[in-house]
Amino acid sequence: MNSKRLKxxxxxxxxxxxxxxxxxxxxPRISMMTSITEVEVTKDLRYAKIxxxxxxxENEREETLTGLKNATGFIRKEIGNKLKIRYTxxxxxxxDKSIERGVYISQLLNKIKQEEESxxxxxxxxxE
Known part of the structure; x- marks a missing residue:
């Protein structure tokens, strides 16, 4: 399938x-501080990794993932209603822990910078 279409x-x-x-x-299990960072759809359009x-x-993450997994059927139905493709x-x-890793690395860099300045x-x- 065309990669532009998949994107x-x-x-x-x-x-x-x-x-x-x-x-x-x-x-209520789904945290308000939840965001979608990326979606990958397989070439056969059978699965969407979100x-x-x-x-x-950690507890809040687990609860949110559980809530999202329980809502998978509803989410799939809504995707199907809004997208007009053969397979939903x-x-x-x-x-996705990339944002947390970025914050951690930023904190480490700031700590090193402060140590060098001191x-x-x-x-x-x-x-003198």
């Missing part, structure tokens, strides 16, 4: 599921 379908699914997270899903980023602790892909939710100040004071 368009992936983006449409991302929009639909993001909209559902904001307005359509009423499950990467989800959840801000919160089966949503598969995966936890060493430079000590050297300046020692040379």
């Amino acid at each position: 368009r379908i992936s983006e449409e699914i991302k929009k639909i599921v993001s909209e559902l997270l904001k307005e359509g899903l009423k499950d 990467y989800v980023s959840i801000l919160g602790d 892909p089966e949503p598969i939710f995966c936890l 060493k430079a100040k000590v050297n300046e004071n020692g040379n």
